[in-house]
Amino acid sequence: MALLLAFALAACHREEQAVSDVAQKAASAEQKAQANATQEERRRAALAQIPLPTKSMYIGVRDPSAWLNPFLTVDADSVGLRVIVDDSNPAAVSQDSMLRPAAARRQELDIRLKDLPEALVALPPAAWHYGRVVAIIESPLATPRERPVVRRNVESAIQTLNDLGIVVQEWPSR
Numbered sequence: 001m002a003l004l005l006a007f008a009l010a011a012c013h014r015e016e017q018a019v020s021d022v023a024q025k026a027a028s029a030e031q032k033a034q035a036n037a038t039q040e041e042r043r044r045a046a047l048a049q050i051p052l053p054t055k056s057m058y059i060g061v062r063d064p065s066a067w068l069n070p071f072l073t074v075d076a077d078s079v080g081l082r083v084i085v086d087d088s089n090p091a092a093v094s095q096d097s098m099l100r101p102a103a104a105r106r107q108e109l110d111i112r113l114k115d116l117p118e119a120l121v122a123l124p125p126a127a128w129h130y131g132r133v134v135a136i137i138e139s140p141l142a143t144p145r146e147r148p149v150v151r152r153n154v155e156s157a158i159q160t161l162n163d164l165g166i167v168v169q170e171w172p173s174r
Contacts, residue, residue, distance in 0.1 A: 120161075135170075
């Protein structure tokens, strides 16, 4: 009888531990979800400082090199982010000359898809010439075998951008 009682107590204790572990995991998951929601709100608030896009400013842009806002080239394992920053010298004299070429203001970064929101939030307001709009294109260097992965990454990037309140201008692949 005593053996049966000891066995029942041990089984109840294990059950309590399992319930306690599940409760701790649920609390931890809820804390992570709240932290992510707060982070998402912080990102949206930072990007809200950038005005809404003015479509008339960019609708006529047909060449990717002429696009002045952030430009994303999505590949199978990374995202290329091209940004054109403003000239640090506002004087009109010698602007876009050999001494101050426009290409020198062009910055290109390879980032992971999951780091895209933080990269966009970190951009200076001067990088958003047309307002809160980003151009996106599938990498022309992707192999036919990589195309489905690249397309899924493009769709994921578009979803992320939409969640941040950024308008997406998708460019056709060449």
